[in-house]
Amino acid sequence: MTEPQRDAKLYRMVMKDHICPFGLKSRDLLQREGFRVEDHWLKTRDETDAFKEKHNVDTTPQTFIGDERVGGYDDLRRYFGKSVKDPDEVTYQPVIAVFATAALMALGFSWAAFDSLFTLRAVEWFVAISMCVLAILKLRDLESFSNMFLGYDLLAQRWVRYAFLYPFGEALAGILMIAGALLWLAIPVALIIGTIGAISVFKAVYIDKRELKCACVGGDSNVPLGFISLTENLMMVGMAIWMLIK
Structure with a gap:
């Protein structure tokens, strides 16, 4: 039996001079994980600032699954059990x-x-x-x-x-x-x-x-x-x- 598709709400910046790359990555990750995404665009700086003040967050995008605020792109990766790169991590x-x-x-x-x-x-x-x-x-x-x-x-x-x-x-x-x-x-x-x-x-x-x-x-x-x-x-x-x- 196929598991029913779950819903997620995504709030991300989509402006004339800026499209948030992490918003696009969050949407892509949610879709790949089988979620139906309710995609909310924050089209101005004022709208973005108002959203951050309302939800007491410092950054966007922000993902909500059910009544739970998951957070930004890195938080979303952690939610799905995926690795998050440490910017100071040694790499070859x-x-x-x-x-x-x-x-x-x-x-x-x-x-x-x-x-x-x-x-x-x-x-x-x-x-x-x-x-x-x-x-x-x-x-x-x-x-x-x-x-x-x-x-x-x-x-x-x-x-x-x-x-x-x-x-x-x-x-x-x-x-x-x-x-x-x-x-x-x-x-x-x-x-x-x-x-x-x-x-x-x-x-x-x-x-x-x-x-x-x-x-x-x-x-x-x-x-x-x-x-x-x-x-x-x-x-x-x-x-x-x-x-x-x-």
Whole structure:
């Protein structure tokens, strides 16, 4: 026997200049959980403020199931037994996204160039593309990146401008390695910044035992400084040595 559909009331901001994303997510979650949603739009700031004052709440959206006020989107997720992300939680998701995408792009390039997925050039492209994507993430907000980078990089602590130059060097080396051009420039750049980075990370994490966040995917990440950061730098060093030998 099918369980009867339950009703829920949702109050969310839908204005000309703002549609609340958490309101949309709340409606979607309710519908996926089998609820019939009575969707109430708060169309002005005055209407929104009046609603919050009436129900003594600080934020919208707000969901009501029966006579119970469940609360906002996070509260609704908890109501259904779903996880709620902690904004300060350590995560490797950005790094996984970068390396997985870079690997798939490298395989795509290899297939387009050689009609084969698994080639030596694909490995080279994977490292070079990873360098470029990581550089892009740093360049999104150079100030934020430099603040985090200065916490552990040995050269940047002595010469602050290096913190601003590092992402450009990483991008330059990666682009030239993808193209296989001007390797006389790409190799020393990758070798220098990779070596300094690897030494800095190793000292901070394994000698000084400091618990820091990694600036490898930008200055707003919760990726811990450690093996991933060391890997990024060792990849650059390894790629530089390989290109030199080649």
